[in-house]
Amino acid sequence: MNDIQKVLVVDDEAQITRVLRHSLAAHRYDVRTAADGISGLETFHDWQPDLIITDLQMPEMDGIEFCREVRKHSNLPIIVLSVRGEEKTKVAALDAGADDYVTKPFGIDELLARVRAALRRSPDAHDGGEAALIDGDFQIDLSGRQVIVRGDAVRLTPKEYDLLVFLFRNRGKVITHRTILSAIWGGNFTEQTEYLRVFVGQLRKKVEKDPSSPKYIRTEPWVGYRFVAAE
């Protein structure tokens, strides 16, 4: 888990997203916004946020449907915003997987407190599961934030760990440099491929038996990297 938490705001009203982006950023959250459910889901998959704040009425896909889609892949906290105060809607949203429901207009301090409460309760929400075995030699314990290689626990720095987990979560697929940088370092670092090389190198040294011919973290020339799990 990062020290700095990632919040995805999904709303079609630019006014709302602007306010939220500003307030959340001022409180040291890493914020991204999406204008509708479809692009919200995209950002969710690429960026793996720690919390989602979503409007209920949106074009293309409404908030309830959006919750359901997100819940298929993760149980990270979702806070729903809406003007509608009807009880049925609230119940539907909460039962669709939302964790909290805030009616507009809302006080920004209250929302921030609810964000804190939601995050506190789920320190690592998007760790879908407990331990994940890759093969006999290599084991990742998501909930314990621990990596075991050939029996020994390996000490990874935060960025190294984030990188490894991100690669692992997308195992099998090729992931572009851009995508990785955006997910681990944030949207302003998508050109810093040097970082990536350095950290991939360090990871391989700590995790691979023979770092010069890697088994798990393969490089896909001209494109990016691919994490391969023996299965």
Added chain:
Amino acid sequence: MNDIQKVLVVDDEAQITRVLRHSLAAHRYDVRTAADGISGLETFHDWQPDLIITDLQMPEMDGIEFCREVRKHSNLPIIVLSVRGEEKTKVAALDAGADDYVTKPFGIDELLARVRAALRRSPDAHDGGEAALIDGDFQIDLSGRQVIVRGDAVRLTPKEYDLLVFLFRNRGKVITHRTILSAIWGGNFTEQTEYLRVFVGQLRKKVEKDPSSPKYIRTEPWVGYRFVAAE
């Protein structure tokens, strides 16, 4: 976790407790009520409920103080009810450890949905608060609030004890500084990592055989701490 979930309702207005008891019981919850914070805490300790619903204004001990007390021993979901709509109060309650805040008057269906949402999110079966053996040298007696190291009882200050118990409850996992601070000191202290260092240092001096190379309370650089129990 039991099939049937236990809900504790704390409120001094008999009207409210009656309605809640009735509605919750109708949905197959096991319900108990308490009229103030003190007896609420008692029932909490004796009965170990899965969720707490509490009013904010009560005689003896207000809802915020009550949240804090409960949080010292457990992180079960807490839903706060109140007539006061002031934002500051909401923020204070949420930062004191509440998971949700519902303003009266509320629809019973909404409250039930929020109860479902809170319970869905909380994987913690109530952890029995009895004695816990860590290994031959180190023993924590939760119900007796006592710690024994190599045969001798160790005197711990309140914060030291709370910290130790919190680490122990999350043993095996890495816990971030933020999470610990939020749990022990409350939501307004999540940046005071100095506190943490001081208290971890004191704990190690009292509990570890060799404080400079700790066996139980490991530091996970840049992330937090991990409590390791011998197996």
Added chain:
DNA sequence: CGACCCTTTATGAACATTTTATGAAAGCTT
């Protein structure tokens, strides 16, 4: 007052991240 606990502050050491530099490998062009 005095004991005790909690909160601050200060400091050197340990550590992670960012930057820069360099050589090797891979594709493209002619």
Added chain:
DNA sequence: AAGCTTTCATAAAATGTTCATAAAGGGTCG
């Protein structure tokens, strides 16, 4: 195939952050 260009991997310096510890200041309760 030779030469040019882009990309990859690693090492090592520079920068900034966090750790542990000691010790001082402040509050509280009897």
